[in-house]
Amino acid sequence: MSSIRWAVADGWTMTRRDLAHWVRQPAPVVVSLLFPILLVLMFGYLLGGAIAVPGGGDYREFLLPGMFVMTMGFGVESTLLAVTTDASRGVTDRFRSIPMAPSAVVVGRCGADMLNSALVLVVMAACGLAVGWRPHGGPGATLAAFGLLLLLRFAFLWVGIYLGLVIANPSAVTLVQVVVWPVSFLSNIFVAPDTMPGWLGAIATWNPLSATAAATRDLFGNPGLAGGWVGVAVAWPLLLVAVFFPLSVRTFRRLSR
Structure with a gap:
């Protein structure tokens, strides 16, 4: 129990450190809030009239749950950039030399980003x-x-x-962006998978982003695909956490070897 309290206290300290950075340098946070709004306006008003909704209905009501999902997926880039920036500036090395819980740095990063994500969702919902x-x-x-x-x-x-932690190079964010955009579009965020070629539609249907988009549309009562995706929408994130959480903690520990 003492080790758990130590880890929680150190993780909260690191969370407050990241929040303090955002207060002093708010520009990245403002951009993360405004960019999804720009996408909503572009797809909702410029392209929405040309896109059919599965089963009929208003395209903006179909689009917004998908945009919420896309915003959550884009968080990979901001998290990766923050971690690689600390590594390139030697901040991560300094943290490793301090007597703190091994999980504190990664847990603190996660806590700060989750608070930012909740704020982004509030802004996106207001825009919707x-x-x-x-x-x-x-x-x-x-x-x-x-x-x-x-x-x-x-x-x-x-x-x-x-x-x-693995790449430790801020320039690698560009590579991740190249991957994130196709993965986001290869889903049901903007259009139904049945409008795609068969093999491509099958990949889009089982995209983790598609599962959450379909489940949230069902829960919101918005037009979209048939229900039954809530279980899949829970299983995909739990699987990703089960794989990447221990990998993150283990990789941070091994950086000093």
């Missing part, structure tokens, strides 16, 4: 309400949908932390 999106599933289902979104973000955080 402004452009005509409405949740129709009731308070409990709406909270469950946002819980699934944060669970997905939590999973991708550990992917970003692990990649940042």
Whole structure:
């Protein structure tokens, strides 16, 4: 129990350190808030009229749950950049020389990014309400949908932390961006997979982003694919966390060897 309290206290200290950086340098946070809004306006108003919704309905109500999911997926880049920046500046080496819990640095990074993600979701939801999106599933289902979104973000955080520790080079963010964009579009975020060629649609259907998008549309009561995706939307993030959380902690420990 003493070790657990030590790890929690050190993790919270590192979280406060990252939050202090955002207060002093708010530009990256502001960009992370404004960029998804720009995408909503572009796809909702410029392209939405040309896209059919599965089963009919308003395209913006179909789009917004997908945009929530896409925003959670894009968090991989910001997490990776923060981790690699600390590594390139020697900050990570200094942390390793301090008597702290081995998990504190990665847990602190995760805690700060989760708070930022919750703020992004609030801003995105407000933007969605402004452009005509409405949740129709009731308070409990709406909270469950946002819980699934944060669970997905939590999973991708550990992917970003692990990649940042392994690569340790800020320029590698460009490579991750090259991967993140096709993965995001190869899903049901913007269009239904049945509009794609058969083999491509099958890949898009089982994309972790697609599972969460389909589940949240169902919980929000928005138009989209048939229900039954909530279990898959929970299983995918738990699998990613089970793989990348221990890898992240183990990699951080091995950096000093």
